[in-house]
Amino acid sequence: MSEASRLQQAFAAGKFVVSGEIGPPKGTHIEEMLHHIDALKDKVDALNVTDNQSSVMRISSLGVCQLIKEKNGEPILQMTCRDRNRLALQSDLLSASVLGIKNVLCLTGDYITIGDHKEAKPVFDIDSVQLIQTIRQLEQGRDLAGNELQGAPKFFVGAVVTPEADPIEPQLLKFEKKVKAGADFFQTQAIYDIENFKKFMRYARQFNTKIMAGIVLLVSAGMARYMNQNVPGIFVPQELIDEMASAPKGKALEKGIEIAGRMIRQLKDEKICDGVHIMAIGREGVIPDILSAAGLNGAG
Amino acid sequence: MIVAQRKGIDEIKKMVAPYSKILVAGCGTCVAVCMAGGEREVSILASMLRMAFKLDPGKEIEVGEITMERQCDREFIEPFDKKLREYEAVISTACGIGIQFLAEFLGDRPVFPGVNTKFLGSNEGEGTWFERCRACGDCVLGETGGICPITICAKNLLNGPCGGTNKGKCEVDADKDCAWTLIYRRLEKLGGLDNIRKIFPPKNFHVQTHPGRLVHEAYQKEEKK
Numbered sequence: 413m414s415e416a417s418r419l420q421q422a423f424a425a426g427k428f429v430v431s432g433e434i435g436p437p438k439g440t441h442i443e444e445m446l447h448h449i450d451a452l453k454d455k456v457d458a459l460n461v462t463d464n465q466s467s468v469m470r471i472s473s474l475g476v477c478q479l480i481k482e483k484n485g486e487p488i489l490q491m492t493c494r495d496r497n498r499l500a501l502q503s504d505l506l507s508a509s510v511l512g513i514k515n516v517l518c519l520t521g522d523y524i525t526i527g528d529h530k531e532a533k534p535v536f537d538i539d540s541v542q543l544i545q546t547i548r549q550l551e552q553g554r555d556l557a558g559n560e561l562q563g564a565p566k567f568f569v570g571a572v573v574t575p576e577a578d579p580i581e582p583q584l585l586k587f588e589k590k591v592k593a594g595a596d597f598f599q600t601q602a603i604y605d606i607e608n609f610k611k612f613m614r615y616a617r618q619f620n621t622k623i624m625a626g627i628v629l630l631v632s633a634g635m636a637r638y639m640n641q642n643v644p645g646i647f648v649p650q651e652l653i654d655e656m657a658s659a660p661k662g663k664a665l666e667k668g669i670e671i672a673g674r675m676i677r678q679l680k681d682e683k684i685c686d687g688v689h690i691m692a693i694g695r696e697g698v699i700p701d702i703l704s705a706a707g708l709n710g711a712g
Numbered sequence: 713m714i715v716a717q718r719k720g721i722d723e724i725k726k727m728v729a730p731y732s733k734i735l736v737a738g739c740g741t742c743v744a745v746c747m748a749g750g751e752r753e754v755s756i757l758a759s760m761l762r763m764a765f766k767l768d769p770g771k772e773i774e775v776g777e778i779t780m781e782r783q784c785d786r787e788f789i790e791p792f793d794k795k796l797r798e799y800e801a802v803i804s805t806a807c808g809i810g811i812q813f814l815a816e817f818l819g820d821r822p823v824f825p826g827v828n829t830k831f832l833g834s835n836e837g838e839g840t841w842f843e844r845c846r847a848c849g850d851c852v853l854g855e856t857g858g859i860c861p862i863t864i865c866a867k868n869l870l871n872g873p874c875g876g877t878n879k880g881k882c883e884v885d886a887d888k889d890c891a892w893t894l895i896y897r898r899l900e901k902l903g904g905l906d907n908i909r910k911i912f913p914p915k916n917f918h919v920q921t922h923p924g925r926l927v928h929e930a931y932q933k934e935e936k937k
Contacts, residue, residue, distance in 0.1 A: 494867075498914060520874040523866055523884045534867065538914045541871040545911065556914065574875050582896040586872030589911050601875060644878035 417514035418486045419458040420568040423597065423622050428680045429687030430708060431458040431488060431599070431624065432699050434480070436471035446479070448696040453485030455700050460488040460517060460599070460689060464495060467527025474504055477513045488570065489513050492521025497537035498546065498556050505550060509565030517570040517599060518543040518590075541586065544569055544593035571595040573623075574645035575603055575612035584615070591619045599689045601645045602628035604636075604652055606678060613684055622686040625679055629692040629702065630668040633657035669698055673705020680706070713834070714742040714807040715841045716749060716827040718757065725764050727824040728801050732772055734761065735799035736826065737792075737814065738779035739806035746841055748827050749805025751779040757805065757826060783810025789817050797821070849920040855907040857898035862915075864891035870912035 422429045432452045437445055452459060459480055463473040477487035489508050491501060508516065524534040538546065538556075546556050553564040571590040577583035590598070598616075603609045603625050616623055628646075630636050633656040636648040652671060659667035676688050692699050703709070728734050736758045744750025758775045765773040776799060782788040783806035789796075796802060796818060804811040805826035815823035831843035846863045852870070853860055862868045866884040873892035876883025880893040899905045 520867060520869065522876065525884060536867045536869070537917070539867070539869045539871050540874075541911055542914045546914075572875060577873075577875070577877065578879050579893060579896070581900075582873045582877070582890075582892045585896065585905075585909065588909070589871050593911060644876050644883060 417568040419488065419515050420596065422457045423686060427457070427687075428708075429458075429622070429624060430456045430676075430703065431460050431687070431689045432456045432696065433460045433462065433689065433691045433693075434476060434696065435462050435465055435693065436473065436476045438468065438470045440471075442471070442479070445476070446483075449480055449483060449485060451697065452699055453480065453483055455703055456690075457687070458486040458488050458515060461490055463490040463492045463519070463521070464527070465522075467494065467522045467524050467529070469527070469529055474508060474511075474513070477508065478511050481512055486515070487513055488515040488517050490517045490519060491543065492519045493536050493538055493540060493543055494521030494524065495535055497535055501538070501543060502546060502550060502555055505547060505567070506561075506565060509567070514566070515568045515570065516547060517572070518547070518595070519572055540571060541589045541593050544571060544590055544595050548594040568596050569594060570597045570599055572601065573598050573616075574601040575609055576601065576605070576647045577645045587616075588619070591621050595621055597622035597624060597686070599624045600626040602626045602639075602643075602691065604646075604648045604675075606675065606684070608647070610684055624687040624689045625675075625685045627672050627676060627688050627690045627702075629672050629690070629695060629698065630656055631695065632664045632668075665695070665698070669701050669705050672702045673707075676702070676706035676708065680708070713745055713832070714809070714829060715746045715831050715833045715843075716743045716805075716807050716829045718748050718753060718805065718827050719825065721757075721760050721764055724757070724803060724824070724826055725761065728761070728803060731801040733774045733776075733798070733800045735776040735778065735796065735802045736761070737783070737796070737802050737804045737806070738777075739783040739804070739810045740779050740781045741784075743805060743807055743810075743827060744779075745835070747839065749807075754779050754805055757803070783807075784813050786813075786817065789814060793817075847920070847924075848915070849924070850916055852912070855904075856895045857902055857904060857907075859891060859895045859898055861891050861895060864889070864894065868915075870915065872908070 461473040461476045464470055473490045477489045480487040518540045520540045524532050547567050547569050551564055551566055553561050555561060573587045574583055598621060633653050636653045636656055639646045640648050656667055679685055690699055690702060736754045738749050738751055738754035740750055754777050758777045761775050765771050778792055778795060780788050780792055802823045803826040804814050804823050808829040811823060811825050832845045833841040833843045836842045843863055848862050861870055866882060867874055873890055877890040880890055882888045882890050899907060
C-alpha cells in the first residue's frame with residue numbers, strides 16, 4: 413500500500429536506531445507534551461507513545477501518534493491487550509493505518525489493579541503474540557475472523573522482551589513465539605548490566621529481528637534500589653547504584669544522564685544491539701542531553 | 713466446588729428490613745463445605761439477625777431456619793414448599809445458582825442473597841480455598857500440564873508469561889504463583905515443553921456465550937438431533 417516506515421528504513425540502512433518515549437497526559441492540557449515532541453522528534457528516529465501506561469487512564473496512544481504525524485515526526489503506536497477486545501484492536505489498527513501511522517508495538521499491558529481504575533473490567537481477549545499475528549493477518553487482507561478487507565494495512569511490528577526476567581526460560585519461549593508470529597523489532601525492558609545483556613544478545617542474534625535495548629534514565633540511587641526491589645525484570649548492578657550515590661548533592665540527574673549516555677555509546681560502539689529505546693519517565697526534556705552524552709547527534 | 717462468602721450483616725439486615733417474618737435458607741452442599749451457607753452458618757446468621765433487629769425500637773421479628781441438601785435442584789426444594797411459604801421473605805445462603813433457583817421456585821415472594829458467590833475452587837487447607845476453573849468451555853489443561861492458564865494467570869494469557877512475572881510470582885499479587893512459570897516447570901518435568909512452543913490461537917469465547925445451556929445427548933429430542 414505504501415512505502416516502509418521511516419523506522420524500518422533506518423534499521424534497513426544499518427543505522428543505530430534511537431527512539432524516545434512520550435507518555436500522554438491525563439487531561440486535555442497537551443502543551444508540555446507538544447513541547448517534548450518538538451524537542452525530540454528530529455533528534456530520534458521514532459517516538460514511542462504509551463497506551464494508558466501503568467493502567468492509568470490518559471489520552472490515547474493513537475491520538476498522540478496522530479499529533480506526532482502532524483508535526484512530521486515518526487510515531488510508534490503502543491497497543492496493549494488490556495482495554496480492547498479483538499474488534500476494537502483491529503479497528504484501531506485500521507484507523508492507525510489510514511492516518512499514516514506505520515509502526516506498532518504490541519504488549520500484553522499491565523494488569524488493571526496496578527492503575528487508577530481498579531474496578532474496571534480487564535479485557536485480555538487476545539495476547540501480545542496473537543496481536544502480532546492479527547496484524548500480520550490484516551496485512552494479508554483478512555481480519556481475524558477471516559473476512560476480506562477492502563484494503564489492507566501495512567505495519568512495522570514491534571514487541572517487548574525482558575532479558576533479565578527471572579526465570580528466563582518462559583520469557584524466551586514467549587520471545588520466540590513473538591518472532592515466529594512476525595515481530596520485526598523488539599524493545600527490551602530496561603537493562604543496566606551490559607555483560608548480562610550481551611549474553612541475551614548472543615542468544616537473540618540467531619533470530620531475524622532487530623533488538624533495541626531499553627534505557628531507563630536513573631535519577632537517584634534510591635530509584636535504582638527501588639526498581640531492584642519492586643520492578644520485575646529490572647536489575648541495576650551495585651556499581652551503578654554506588655556511582656549514582658557518589659554524585660554530589662543536586663548532581664544525581666547529571667550522573668544518570670552520564671551513565672545512560674555511556675551505556676548507549678558502548679552498545680553502539682561494540683555493535684551489541686541494533687538501537688536503544690530511551691525512557692526518561694517524566695524527564696523527557698533531558699533526552700537530547702543523553703544523546704549528546706552518548707555522542708549521538710540526532711536522527712538527522 | 714462453588715466457593716462463597718457470607719455478606720456483611722449490615723447489608724443483609726438492610727435488604728430484609730421491610731419484613732418481619734424472615735426465613736434463612738441454607739444449602740448443604742458447596743457452601744456448607746466452604747463454611748458460608750450450610751446449616752451451621754444459617755443458625756449463626758439467624759441469631760445475628762435476631763440480635764441486630766432487637767436493637768431497633770418497636771421492631772418485632774421472626775427469623776426461621778432451614779437447610780436443604782441442594783438448592784440447585786428442584787427435587788430438594790419441593791419438600792420445603794409449605795415451610796418456605798410461611799415467610800414473607802427468604803434469605804438464601806446458597807450460591808448464586810441456588811438463590812436464583814429458589815427465587816424462581818417461589819415466584820411470589822422475595823429471595824435475598826446471604827452470600828457473595830466467589831469462584832469455582834478447591835480446598836487448599838483449613839479455611840482456605842483457591843480458584844481452579846473459570847468454566848471457559850474449551851479446556852486446554854491437556855496441553856498445559858494440568859495447570860490452567862485461563863484461571864491461574866490473572867490475564868488469562870495463552871502463550872506464555874507477561875513482563876510482570878517475577879521470580880515465579882504474579883505482578884497482580886506477589887503471594888500468588890505465576891501460572892506460566894508453573895506450567896513451564898511442570899511440562900519440563902513431563903517432557904512436554906513442545907506443547908507450549910506452538911502458538912495458541914485466540915480463545916473462542918463463542919462457546920461460552922451466556923447464559924450457558926446444555927442438554928445431555930441422551931436427553932436431546934429425536935427431531936433436534
